[in-house]
Amino acid sequence: MNPVNDHNGLYELYVLGLLEEPERGRIEEDLRRNDPAARALLRRALETNAILGTLAPEVAPSKHLRRRVLSIAEPRASRLSWNLAWVALSACLVAGLVYTGVQRQGLQAELEQRNATLAFLRRPETRLLQTGTAEERRPVAKVFVNGARGVLLVAANLPALEVGRAYAMWVVPKVGGPRPMGLFKPLADGTAIHLQAGAVNLDEAAAVALSVEPDGGSPAPTTTPFLITPVAE
Amino acid sequence: MIFFFPFVFAALDAEGDRDLATRLQRRDPQALAALYDKYGRIAFALIVRIVRDHGIAEDLTQETFLRVWNRMAGFDAERGALGAWVLTVARNRAIDYLRSVDGRTRQNAIELSATETPAVFVDLEANLINSDRARQLKGAFEKLNEKQRMVIELAYFEGLSQTEMAERMKQPLGTVKTWARTALQVLRSELEQAVSA
Numbered sequence: 001m002n003p004v005n006d007h008n009g010l011y012e013l014y015v016l017g018l019l020e021e022p023e024r025g026r027i028e029e030d031l032r033r034n035d036p037a038a039r040a041l042l043r044r045a046l047e048t049n050a051i052l053g054t055l056a057p058e059v060a061p062s063k064h065l066r067r068r069v070l071s072i073a074e075p076r077a078s079r080l081s082w083n084l085a086w087v088a089l090s091a092c093l094v095a096g097l098v099y100t101g102v103q104r105q106g107l108q109a110e111l112e113q114r115n116a117t118l119a120f121l122r123r124p125e126t127r128l129l130q131t132g133t134a135e136e137r138r139p140v141a142k143v144f145v146n147g148a149r150g151v152l153l154v155a156a157n158l159p160a161l162e163v164g165r166a167y168a169m170w171v172v173p174k175v176g177g178p179r180p181m182g183l184f185k186p187l188a189d190g191t192a193i194h195l196q197a198g199a200v201n202l203d204e205a206a207a208v209a210l211s212v213e214p215d216g217g218s219p220a221p222t223t224t225p226f227l228i229t230p231v232a233e
Numbered sequence: 234m235i236f237f238f239p240f241v242f243a244a245l246d247a248e249g250d251r252d253l254a255t256r257l258q259r260r261d262p263q264a265l266a267a268l269y270d271k272y273g274r275i276a277f278a279l280i281v282r283i284v285r286d287h288g289i290a291e292d293l294t295q296e297t298f299l300r301v302w303n304r305m306a307g308f309d310a311e312r313g314a315l316g317a318w319v320l321t322v323a324r325n326r327a328i329d330y331l332r333s334v335d336g337r338t339r340q341n342a343i344e345l346s347a348t349e350t351p352a353v354f355v356d357l358e359a360n361l362i363n364s365d366r367a368r369q370l371k372g373a374f375e376k377l378n379e380k381q382r383m384v385i386e387l388a389y390f391e392g393l394s395q396t397e398m399a400e401r402m403k404q405p406l407g408t409v410k411t412w413a414r415t416a417l418q419v420l421r422s423e424l425e426q427a428v429s430a
Contacts, residue, residue, distance in 0.1 A: 009417050009418045010414060012417045013413060014348075015348050016388055016392070020394055046314070046357055047357050047424075048417065049317075049321065050314070050321060051361065051370050052385070053275065053320040054370060055370065055389075056275075056279045056281070059278045061287075062287075064291075066266075066269060066270075069273065069298045070265060070266055073260070073261075073265040074262065163289050163293060164330075188295070
């Protein structure tokens with residue numbers, strides 16, 4: 001008997017991700033050799049498993065779900081979210097300038113410049129350009145801190161979260177454990193704006209970071225923090 | 234467990250999957266709408282069957298289509314089986330969710346994401362997901378004995394490995410392997426006979 005055919009009946013379990021050693025290793029060896037019989041069994045297993053999905057009882061989804069799914073492809077979503085992000089960001093900078101008491105003359109010039117920037121960003125034809133394909137893009141973020149007002153995060157390319165999970169922002173002090181700065185979920189296009197209002201002791205802060213947590217939050221990071229942004233002196 | 238199969242496949246032949254895949258690769262938003270209208274209901278029903286929660290199933294259905302949308306570049310529009318891929322991604326999202334909830338870790342089995350690579354879904358039967366095939370599968374499923382049906386349910390809808398099935402059913406691993414293998418062979422044999430008839 002053809003050794004490949006000895007595995008007949010196991011390919012379905014293999015493509016379901018359920019086959020264990022040693023059978024799994026034998027099938028992978030067949031596939032690595034590009035054995036035509038193995039390829040045929042793999043195709044049939046994919047077919048059988050796909051059709052098995054139709055055994056599920058019929059259930060009607062809500063109309064809202066269709067809108068949610070279609071929002072994935074909305075070309076304006078990315079531009080809109082970034083425009084909103086930059087508007088929020090610029091507004092935060094303006095507020096920061098006011099708060100720090102820049103002299104009136106300098107402030108006026110700054111405000112005019114910010115207004116021009118806002119007008120530019122508000123134009124619907126303004127687009128954010130990004131390099132690389134969606135899968136190549138790595139998460140990026142800008143973090144703005146204001147000791148009296150809080151922390152503003154503007155991020156893009158955040159991976160989609162599993163259900164029941166959220167991104168958590170943390171302020172990592174120079175001494176002691178990270179301080180939670182709120183939870184958020186990105187839009188479908190991977191962008192997010194998260195503002196945690198409230199005083200922050202910047203003298204004691206070493207960095208701002210993100211982690212993935214249960215959407216109920218965690219007292220401390222339970223996954224490896226990323227997008228770690230140092231708080232400069 | 235009682236299954237029903239009567240999905241309404243009225244729209245399934247309205248547009249060829251090949252054209253649909255090509256439009257999806259061009260990032261045509263209307264193509265995503267067509268894809269959802271064609272497979273969204275089936276994907277949602279499958280996910281509900283696995284996670285048993287409509288709200289979570291809606292989240293996972295959105296994740297399914299997001300993943301498909303983002304990975305279309307790797308799909309072979311000429312030879313690929315779009316429906317089979319969408320349902321595989323949908324099942325995997327639901328099983329991943331179950332595993333994350335109950336803390337089941339992968340011990341011996343391969344990662345699900347490796348089984349849904351779009352390039353794998355080539356040269357499958359055209360228009361695979363349709364009402365005739367669903368009816369044939371239901372007929373084949375009813376020919377299985379109780380134990381065989383149970384292992385199919387545990388494997389497909391709960392994502393249990395054969396070892397986990399043996400523990401759940403309190404049966405020797407070898408016995409469970411025989412049930413699973415026989416059941417899958419019967420299903421496939423019945424489906425192939427139906428196609429050749």
